Amino acid sequence: MLQVTQRPALLTARTFVAYSHAxxxxxxxxxxxxxxxxxxxxxxxxxxxxxxxxxETEPEWETPIPDSPRWDDFHQQIFxxxxxxxxxxxxxxxxxxxxxxxxxxxxxxxxxxxxPDSPIPAATYPHAAARLAENSLTIYxxxxxxxxxxxxxxxxxHYLRSVHLSEDKAxxxxxxxxxxxxxxxxxxxxxRLDDGVFAxxxxxxxLIDRHKAADVLAALDELLDPSAALSANVSETFIPxxxxxxx
Numbered sequence: 001m002l003q004v005t006q007r008p009a010l011l012t013a014r015t016f017v018a019y020s021h022a023x024x025x026x027x028x029x030x031x032x033x034x035x036x037x038x039x040x041x042x043x044x045x046x047x048x049x050x051x052x053x054x055x056e057t058e059p060e061w062e063t064p065i066p067d068s069p070r071w072d073d074f075h076q077q078i079f080x081x082x083x084x085x086x087x088x089x090x091x092x093x094x095x096x097x098x099x100x101x102x103x104x105x106x107x108x109x110x111x112x113x114x115x116p117d118s119p120i121p122a123a124t125y126p127h128a129a130a131r132l133a134e135n136s137l138t139i140y141x142x143x144x145x146x147x148x149x150x151x152x153x154x155x156x157x158h159y160l161r162s163v164h165l166s167e168d169k170a171x172x173x174x175x176x177x178x179x180x181x182x183x184x185x186x187x188x189x190x191x192r193l194d195d196g197v198f199a200x201x202x203x204x205x206x207l208i209d210r211h212k213a214a215d216v217l218a219a220l221d222e223l224l225d226p227s228a229a230l231s232a233n234v235s236e237t238f239i240p241x242x243x244x245x246x247x
Contacts, residue, residue, distance in 0.1 A: 025099055027092065028084035030077075037087060039099045044079050048102045058095050063103050067110050072207050076155030083154075111205045114212045119197040125221035129193060136192035136201070139163050140170035141216055143209060145183030158185050160211035163219040185209075189216055 030036035035055045041048035049071060050061040064071040077083050089097065122129035131137060143158035150156040161177075161184070164170040174184040187209065190202035200213055 025089075027087040027089050028078055029087045031083050031085060037092065037096070038074065038078060038084065039096075040078065041099065041102060045075060048099075049075060049078075050099060052096055054093070059093060060095060061100050063100070066103065066105070066107050067207055068108070069113055069210070073154070076208075080155045081153065110207045110209070111203055114203070114205055114209070115200070116198075116212075116214050120214060120217060122193055122196050122198065125198070125217050127224035127226070128191070128198070128217060128221040131224050132191060132193045132198075136190055137165075138188055138190045138202070139165060139216075139220060140167050141187040141189055141204075141211060142170050142173055143185040143187060143211055144177070145185060147181050147183050150183070156208050158183075158206070158209045158211070160215050160219065163216060163223055165223070187211070189213075191217070191220070 024041070026040045028038040028040070030038075035053055037052050037054060039048075039050040039052075039061060041050075048063065049066075050063055051074060052059040052061050064074055122132075141163055142161045144161035145156060145158050146153070162170075162173055164173065167186075170186055174186070177184050187204040187206075188202065189200060189204065192199050192201060198217055203213055205211070
């Protein structure tokens, strides 16, 4: 049974969270797309996040896979950016009056969404493959957070900025970025070759990270390219997809 109480007329961020925690199920409507609605079970949707599209003839609740980037995008939209408004469940069509049971796992890990879609052959990144010919390699992955986006935009997300062969060089790169409206976050990744393809026995991620393993490999390959090292007289070079590679 839905537990519904009278909604406050004005919701600040603090009252928004407090009010949503007081209900068994809370309903929201997207501020930019009025046809997108959400149902959240438990405090901060800890027991289930559901969404539906009112444009469909008979809309039904859909469950974004927990801990997937899609789930995180919606969760941050609701509980971090507050880009929704409270919705009275009686305003919903009959097919949405009942919220489905809590999803049952297990679900894929956050890491699995950043893994390669298919095995990456060693020939794809020859410089990285040459370095990994005999031993695995642990690298330091620097992630960039746009603090303006975190505070005023869609939420907190960490994007690939650069890769480094030592923690000291990674820390030095972080020092340079301080004060530029950037948040910096350091992750590690261990890479090796298994039967001619790249493998990642360790690839450190958090839910809000968005650095794909394939992009990390491309950045590493550029970093290890001897011709690029000879021609560059600066501490950083740029590679085609815009990721900055620290030497």
